[in-house]
Amino acid sequence: MENETLIKPNIVVDMTGQVCPHPLLGAKRVLDDMKTGEVLLLKSDCPGTRDDLFSWAKATGNEVIHSEKQPGGATEYFVRKGKKAAIAPNVTLDVTGLICPGPVIEARKIFNTMSRGQVMKLVSTCSSTRDEVGTWCAATGNVLLETQETGPGVWTFFIRKG
Structure with a gap:
């Protein structure tokens, strides 16, 4: 040191x-x-x-x-200042084309099989998913690590299981 x-x-x-x-x-x-x-x-x-x-x-x-x-x-x-660490997900769930509340419902199913601290990468094209993921994380103790718009209308969320 x-x-x-x-x-x-x-x-x-x-x-x-x-x-x-x-x-x-x-x-x-x-x-x-x-x-x-x-x-x-x-x-x-x-x-x-x-x-x-x-x-x-x-x-x-x-x-x-x-x-x-x-x-x-x-x-x-x-x-x-360091380089932003890339988030390495344990699970990737691509629910593009699925409308809300589908993305969060599918994410919840997968989260039930994950261990505390593991990270999910969730990809969605439903514009309401941005609000729903934040609300779901707040209600469940999961942590929304990052939200990225990875393409026009395509949102990627990195969520750590709390």
Whole structure:
């Protein structure tokens, strides 16, 4: 592990005084324009930033390499930009052409056979699936990791079984 005192950030973003989710959104906007391996120093005094930032970093392939509480209540987070990790699904379910609520019903059947933590890639052309997947995940404890429009009217969802 590198010595925290030697970490030199490429960019500093001071979000003290901002409430969540603004510190995370500010960090994301800046990191989007940074090169892989560069380091962002995010300063925030919002107590929710820690959980938001660590969860977001894990999901996006970025890395919080050090955090330290500062006098006055702010915390400094050093975030290294990484390449977004590709999500490797355990199961792929292509329900293109099936109308709602069919895609979620079929996904639920497959989820019943999956283990906790496994990931499903769900492909759908029903425009209502975007709303239904989010509602279903919230109601069941499953986690919607990512939503992509992979073609005109074709949506791909990566869902982790909770």
